[in-house]
Amino acid sequence: MSDSLYVGLMSGTSLDGVDAVLLDASGAPRVLASVHHPFDAALRRELLALNSPGDNEVDRCARLGNELAKRYAAAVADLLRGCGKAAAEVRAIGCHGQTVRHRPDRGYTLQIGNAALLAELAGIAVVADFRSRDIAAGGQGAPLAPAFHATLFRHRSENRVVVNLGGIANVTRLPIEGTIVGFDCGPASCLMDLWALKHLGRPYDAGGEWAAGGSVLPGLLERLLDEPFLALPPPKSTGRDLFNEAWLAARLQGRFSTPPGPRDVQATLLEFTARCVAGACKGASRVIVCGGGTGNDALMRRLAQLLAPSPVESSAAHGLDPSLVEAAAFAWLAERSLSGAPGNLADVTGARGPRVLGAVYPK
Numbered sequence: 001m002s003d004s005l006y007v008g009l010m011s012g013t014s015l016d017g018v019d020a021v022l023l024d025a026s027g028a029p030r031v032l033a034s035v036h037h038p039f040d041a042a043l044r045r046e047l048l049a050l051n052s053p054g055d056n057e058v059d060r061c062a063r064l065g066n067e068l069a070k071r072y073a074a075a076v077a078d079l080l081r082g083c084g085k086a087a088a089e090v091r092a093i094g095c096h097g098q099t100v101r102h103r104p105d106r107g108y109t110l111q112i113g114n115a116a117l118l119a120e121l122a123g124i125a126v127v128a129d130f131r132s133r134d135i136a137a138g139g140q141g142a143p144l145a146p147a148f149h150a151t152l153f154r155h156r157s158e159n160r161v162v163v164n165l166g167g168i169a170n171v172t173r174l175p176i177e178g179t180i181v182g183f184d185c186g187p188a189s190c191l192m193d194l195w196a197l198k199h200l201g202r203p204y205d206a207g208g209e210w211a212a213g214g215s216v217l218p219g220l221l222e223r224l225l226d227e228p229f230l231a232l233p234p235p236k237s238t239g240r241d242l243f244n245e246a247w248l249a250a251r252l253q254g255r256f257s258t259p260p261g262p263r264d265v266q267a268t269l270l271e272f273t274a275r276c277v278a279g280a281c282k283g284a285s286r287v288i289v290c291g292g293g294t295g296n297d298a299l300m301r302r303l304a305q306l307l308a309p310s311p312v313e314s315s316a317a318h319g320l321d322p323s324l325v326e327a328a329a330f331a332w333l334a335e336r337s338l339s340g341a342p343g344n345l346a347d348v349t350g351a352r353g354p355r356v357l358g359a360v361y362p363k
């Protein structure tokens with residue numbers, strides 16, 4: 001067994017699927033291989049349904065947790081096959097799991113994925129449940145990627161901000177010196193995705209092209225920007241618990257002289273995301289973007305406009321494919337856990353102090 005090879009598994013709020021990476025953590029973290037396994041529409045629907053209260057949740061959670069463990073194990077097997085590595089060469093899998101509730105205000109967060117079954121199927125130790133310990137220590141349990149962002153992207157003469165455009169957008173501010181700040185700044189793709197599914201029948205608006213042909217509706221934009229979460233100071237985190245279909249429907253209700261056209265709504269949602277992100281990046285000398293949202297060209301163009309003259313670049317320009325950063329973060333966090341090193345940044349999450357994160361399921 002190598003002591004330095006870790007697998008990272010991330011399936012995020014977008015419910016698009018699972019990203020798996022193999023990370024060499026012996027020196028500066030290096031991604032050696034990756035695979036993406038998309039979730040089918042049925043699984044996506046069931047997971048989405050679990051994000052809001054419903055019947056028989058315990059059983060549904062447990063069964064979907066088992067199903068996810070099987071999907072995760074298949075992704076790991078595929079990953080290792082592709083790069084000619086054996087399970088025995090991997091020290092651990094860092095498995096984020098699938099968030100079905102995130103309620104730090106109530107003292108809990110829940111990521112499902114049956115880590116015990118994953119360890120059994122993969123034949124590799126699993127580190128899971130990274131967020132609960134931070135919440136137990138009074139933190140938000142999120143975001144957890146900032147320490148990894150700092151390891152990869154902090155620079156000694158530039159005030160950089162890293163933006164992750166997933167379902168939710170989170171930023172990590174990496175000042176030349178001083179405290180790292182990181183927080184969820186609002187939705188990235190989650191609202192645009194649900195609107196695209198409803199009106200185009202597609203899981204996302206590829207390239208943001210549909211949005212790019214619409215016109216921003218100033219009245220709706222104002223209502224979206226009125227959301228109190230946006231004005232809260234960090235530490236803060238959010239999820240589908242807030243930014244969901246009901247939230248959007250409430251803001252689309254009434255008071256419009258003519259009903260807004262779907263394409264203009266999409267343009268407004270894109271503008272809303274861009275404004276939330278740009279507002280959180282103020283003062284950056286360089287903005288480095290990761291997450292699937294980097295594939296939304298219209299959003300990337302709008303961010304570049306709003307943040308000019310600071311450059312807005314994909315993390316690919318800094319050595320790591322933008323769709324792999326979060327999965328790599330959880331491989332790296334697994335290494336931290338097994339080394340007995342803290343994974344959270346207490347200034348980011350608001351926890352009482354640094355904590356060793358995760359629960360270990362031995363091989």
Ligand SMILES: Nc1ncnc2c1ncn2[C@@H]1O[C@H](COP(=O)(O)OP(=O)(O)OP(=O)(O)O)[C@@H](O)[C@H]1O
Pocket residue numbers: 010011012013014015016017164165166167168189190193203204205206207208290291292293294295296297323326
């Ligand atoms: N070509 C594309 N054009 C527009 N949007 C895209 C494209 N490719 C991916 N996306 C968006 O990226 C999303 C997936 O991104 P990602 O996997 O980073 O999010 P996530 O699973 O929510 O992750 P996390 O919670 O870790 O941030 C998709 O749901 C979609 O909205």
Ligand SMILES: [Mg+2]
Pocket residue numbers: 010011012013014015016017018019292
């Ligand atoms: Mg994803």
